[in-house]
Amino acid sequence: MTSNAAAQVAPTQSIPAIGTEYGGGTVTGIVSENGQQYLVITAGKAHELRGELGTYGQDVEGAHSYTDGRANTEALAAAGSELAQKVLALEIGGFSDWAIPARDQQELQYRHLKPTARQNYAGYRDGDNPSSVPPGYPYTEDLPAKTDVSAFQDNGAEAFAEEWYWSSTQSSADTASSLGFSDGLQLNSDKFLEARVRPVRSELIQ
Structure with a gap:
């Protein structure tokens, strides 16, 4: 996660818990990349954006990471994505290193901040997250359950909409990974479709 590592460091002795307000947003979980761990922080609902991810048929080199949303977004x-440009221009809580979450960063948003008690889609390997700490296993119909972080519960001030959200992980020249916050279904969606984005930033844990 070379784009973020030098900017901010979270000391191991004081890693804030999931659901804690920290670093310009809410702590969402931890991902591991190349032997290092990164705290994932989700921006508030007021900073959500919506739009097309990119150009259908354009294979963007450097936008295939499952863990480094900042590198993907850059x-x-x-490559011309207006949605990515808008996210890079954000400054929230004094931080300017926001990104469209990579696939495994985004998965933590649903796993830990799921807005409803609705059953999860559990048809294949939705929720499989080998990058998370601890590793995340595929969803069952009942797990993850509705978040206990009150602000992110349905009708809460920070709740995710029961709609589709983009990740920044390109799957092919035509598609990128997306997640439906109504039931946790993960798909590769055409990049010209409009969906929401809830930005994240990362801090290296030392």
Whole structure:
């Protein structure tokens, strides 16, 4: 996660718990990349954006990471994605290193901040997250359950909409990974479709 590692560091002795307000947003979980761990922080609902992810048929080099949303977002922005450019322009809580979450960062948003008690889609390997700490296993119909973080519960001030959200992980020249917050279904969606984005930032844990 080379784009973020040098900017901010979260000391191991004081890692804030999931659901804690920290670093310009809410702590969402931890991902591991290349032997290092990164705290994932989700921006507030007021900073959600909506739009097309990119150009259908354009394979963007550098936008295939499952863990480094910042690198993906920078690559997408350089390739002309207006949505990615808007996210890179955000400054929230004094931080300017926001990104469209990579696939495994985004999965933590649903796993830990799921807005409703609705059953999860559990048809294949939705929720499988080998990058998370601890590793995340595929969803069952009942797990994850509705979040106990009150602000993110349905009708809460920070709740995710029961709609589709983009990740920044490109699956092919035509598609990128997306997640439906109504039931946790993960799909590769055409990049010209409009969906929401809830930005994240990362801090290296030392």
